[in-house]
Amino acid sequence: MRKYFEFALFEYKYALRYKANTVFSAVSDVLRFLVFFFLWKTIFALKGTGWGYSFNQMATYYLIVTFLQSNTPVCWNEFSLFIRIGSMVNFLVRPLNIYLLYYFRVLGSKFSFTMMSLPVTVTIFYFFRRFFILPHSIPAIFWMIFFWVVGGFIYYSFTYLVEVLGFWVEEVSGFSTIFFLIQEVLTGAIIPLDILPGAKFLELLPFKFVAYFPMRIYFGRVDTETILKNVFVLFFWLIVMILVSLWALREGLKAYNAPGG
Amino acid sequence: MKEVRVVFEFIKIRLKSRLIFRSSSITGFVSSGIYAGINIFVILRTIYSRVDSILGWSKGEVIVLQGVMMTILYLYRMLASEGVGSMSYFVEFGYLDPFLTKPVNLRVVIPFLEQKIEMLPRIFVGILVILYGLSLSCGALGFLNVSAFVVSVILSFFIYLLFNFALNLISFWNYRVYMLYSISEDLVTFGNYPVRIFGRIINFLFLTILPIGVVSNLPAKIILGKGHPFTIVLHQFGVLALMYLIVHLMWYFGLRRYEGTGD
Numbered sequence: 001m002r003k004y005f006e007f008a009l010f011e012y013k014y015a016l017r018y019k020a021n022t023v024f025s026a027v028s029d030v031l032r033f034l035v036f037f038f039l040w041k042t043i044f045a046l047k048g049t050g051w052g053y054s055f056n057q058m059a060t061y062y063l064i065v066t067f068l069q070s071n072t073p074v075c076w077n078e079f080s081l082f083i084r085i086g087s088m089v090n091f092l093v094r095p096l097n098i099y100l101l102y103y104f105r106v107l108g109s110k111f112s113f114t115m116m117s118l119p120v121t122v123t124i125f126y127f128f129r130r131f132f133i134l135p136h137s138i139p140a141i142f143w144m145i146f147f148w149v150v151g152g153f154i155y156y157s158f159t160y161l162v163e164v165l166g167f168w169v170e171e172v173s174g175f176s177t178i179f180f181l182i183q184e185v186l187t188g189a190i191i192p193l194d195i196l197p198g199a200k201f202l203e204l205l206p207f208k209f210v211a212y213f214p215m216r217i218y219f220g221r222v223d224t225e226t227i228l229k230n231v232f233v234l235f236f237w238l239i240v241m242i243l244v245s246l247w248a249l250r251e252g253l254k255a256y257n258a259p260g261g
Numbered sequence: 262m263k264e265v266r267v268v269f270e271f272i273k274i275r276l277k278s279r280l281i282f283r284s285s286s287i288t289g290f291v292s293s294g295i296y297a298g299i300n301i302f303v304i305l306r307t308i309y310s311r312v313d314s315i316l317g318w319s320k321g322e323v324i325v326l327q328g329v330m331m332t333i334l335y336l337y338r339m340l341a342s343e344g345v346g347s348m349s350y351f352v353e354f355g356y357l358d359p360f361l362t363k364p365v366n367l368r369v370v371i372p373f374l375e376q377k378i379e380m381l382p383r384i385f386v387g388i389l390v391i392l393y394g395l396s397l398s399c400g401a402l403g404f405l406n407v408s409a410f411v412v413s414v415i416l417s418f419f420i421y422l423l424f425n426f427a428l429n430l431i432s433f434w435n436y437r438v439y440m441l442y443s444i445s446e447d448l449v450t451f452g453n454y455p456v457r458i459f460g461r462i463i464n465f466l467f468l469t470i471l472p473i474g475v476v477s478n479l480p481a482k483i484i485l486g487k488g489h490p491f492t493i494v495l496h497q498f499g500v501l502a503l504m505y506l507i508v509h510l511m512w513y514f515g516l517r518r519y520e521g522t523g524d
Contacts, residue, residue, distance in 0.1 A: 020435050024444055031447040034463075035454070039308075042458040046312045174288020181295045185303055195307055 003096065004104040011108030019116055026070070026117030030124050033066040036190075037128070052194060057219060059131035061192060064218065065211045067121060069189050071114050072152045072210050073106040075159040077176060080166030086258045099245050103156055136220025143227055144214040150234050151209025157241035158183070158207075164245075167252030188212025206237035264369040272340075272376050290382035293331065297390050300327050300453060318455045321397025322485050328390030329484075330452040330477035333417045335387055339380035341372040341422050346442060349432035355521045368512055372422055391484070398485060406483060409490030413480040416497040421476045423504035430508065433515030452477035468496075470507075475500045 015022070037059055044055040053061065079102060082088040091098050125132065135141050162179050165172045184190050186207035193199045193212045202208065213230065216222045222230075301324055309320040318326070348371065351357040360367055395402070428441045448471065451459065456467045456474035467474030479497055482488040 024441055028443040028447045031444065032450065034459075035447075035450045038459045038463070039454060042315055043308055043312060046315070050311055169284075171285055171288075174285055174292060177292045178288065178295055181292060181299060185299055190299070190304060191307055196303065197306070 004100055007101060008104040008108030008111075011105045012112045015109045015112035016116070022113055022116040023120060025113065026120035029066050029070045029117075030120060033062050033124070036062045053192065056131045056133050058192075059128060060133040060218075061215050063125065063128060063132065065189055065215060068148055068211055068214065069187070070117075071110055072148075073103060073110055073156040075102055075156055075163045076106065077163065077173060079160070079163035080172040080176075083163075083166035083252075083256065084170065084259075088256075089258045092253070099157075099160060099249060102160065103153070106156065133219070135218050140217050140220060144217045147209050147217065147230070147234065148214045150238060151206065151213070154206045154234075154237050154241050155183075155187075155210045157245045160245055161248055164248045164252050167255050183207055188215070206234070206241075209234055209237075263364075264366050267365055267370055268373040271370075271373055286379040286382050289379055290386065293335065293383040293386040297327070297331065297386055301390070301393075316455055316457050319398055321394045321399075322481070322487075323454065324394030324397060325391055325485055326394075326455065326477055326481040327453045328387050328392075328394055329414070329417075329481045330387075330449060331390055332384055332387030333414060333421055333476055333480075334449055335380050335383040336414075336418050337421050337425070339377050339384065340418075342425070343375035343377060344372045345422065345426050345429050347371070347374060348426070348429040352432045352519060357519060358521045368426075368508060372426055395484070401486070402484070405490060406486060409494060410480055410484040413483050413490075413494055413497060416494065416501055417476040417480055420472050420497065420501050420504055423501070423508050424472055424476075427504065427507050427511055430511040430515050433511070433518050448473045469500065469503070472500050472504065 040055065040058045040062075044051075044058070048055070051058070079088075079098075082091075088098075091101060135144070159176075159179065162172060162176050165175055169175075185196075186202060186205055188202075188208060188211045192215070193202045193208060196202065209230075213222075217227065305320055305323060308315070313319070315323065351360075351371075357367075360371070425445050428445055431441065451463075451467060452473040456464050456478050459467065464474070468478075469475075475497055479488075479493045483490050483493055
């Protein structure tokens with residue numbers, strides 16, 4: 001595992017070079033939050049009840065979900081680009097698992113982003129502190145982070161699978177855009193899943209673990225029994241995604257002829 | 262006029278070379294359809310299941326607004342986003358030098374250096390969304406509304422282009438600012454809703470210096486009969502002049518900092 005941590009450390013240091021870019025990225029997240037904040041503020045002024053959430057809960061939901069979303073690992077589109085131009089060979093000839101390699105590289109870069117965007121994050125939390133609701137309990141914070149971290153790996157695996165398509169198709173950016181649009185609904189990043197029509201079905205999918213489900217735990221809306229039940233669901237999806245990811249890579253390599261340099 | 266001729270030459274060449282990206286057109290069409298579907302059938306459906314209107318905007322009217330925003334965004338992406346986005350690249354690697362030796366106004370030519378014809382189907386999605394929204398809202402369409410709407414959309418396109426160009430001109434001061442693109446994209450999300458919901462200060466900003474409200478809300482207001490077309494178009498001309506002035510000043514002072522390093 002040490003070699004993967006070395007890669008993560010390298011990406012962490014590399015990403016530190018682009019401070020202005022990171023700050024702009026964090027500002028971009030804040031803008032997303034502001035849209036939903038003002039939208040729901042207006043809607044709650046028109047109809048304050050019947051949503052299953054108070055306005056402060058809704059504001060807290062978007063504030064934290066924005067933070068969780070921007071820090072969830074996503075496989076870079078560099079992956080499919082490297083397949084297309086042949087540079088993937090540089091990784092394939094080394095004793096490395098590229099599924100894990102990219103995960104650790106992304107983690108290193110994300111950690112750097114989290115650190116550098118901290119001033120923006122703290123500022124926005126400070127400005128909206130009067131709307132902010134504290135977590136239900138200390139164990140709730142633990143469970144929330146646990147589901148987000150493991151769910152984040154599952155989420156990464158989905159984005160990785162989109163990139164692996166690069167072994168078979170020339171251009172995967174279109175698929176990647178489609179995936180990112182759909183996941184915003186499935187994770188509950190746009191609207192909490194329990195408000196949406198068809199919520200029961202969406203709750204069966206693993207995407208809820210990166211935003212919606214951790215937030216339900218945060219608000220104390222999930223009992224211990226449901227949490228434990230979902231731990232099993234989480235690990236079921238984790239195993240499925242690891243197996244599918246490794247299989248896809250194996251099959252992709254069979255089809256790969258390493259064009260280019 | 263020679264700038265216009267140069268721009269049209271660029272467009273002609275690019276259209277031919279980009280025709281190979283047919284699969285990209287299809288996935289782009291699908292993704293813009295999904296984007297519209299999520300906005301209409303997830304977000305707006307959820308919200309409007311419990312309220313009749315948001316600050317005087319019915320569901321159909323907000324759909325028109327979103328269609329206008331989509332149309333202008335994709336029009337910009339098709340015609341100018343590549344050229345505008347290449348500014349930081351030009352500055353970083355010193356590729357602006359060959360352009361500077363040419364006797365043309367680069368503020369006009371650079372935005373139109375490359376076109377992405379594969380974006381065309383997405384524009385149709387935007388137009389379909391507008392038509393769908395109009396079918397839900399009961400507004401009557403007159404000749405004046407429609408013609409003023411077309412003028413307003415064209416003005417919105419140029420305002421949005423100049424706004425993005427101004428953002429990209431920051432590269433004269435800091436060229437590692439790729440994420441500015443993301444900020445501009447996020448501002449589009451604001452343009453999907455009536456700007457009045459964002460409070461007085463943001464509302465003012467969006468109708469002036471951060472002109473996302475001018476770009477989406479004003480053309481939608483014209484087609485929906487929510488304001489006097491002449492006043493709205495005049496407002497847009499004012500903002501267009503402001504954007505041009507900002508670009509002009511940034512270009513002037515930015516070029517002084519440009520060192521032409523690189524190749």
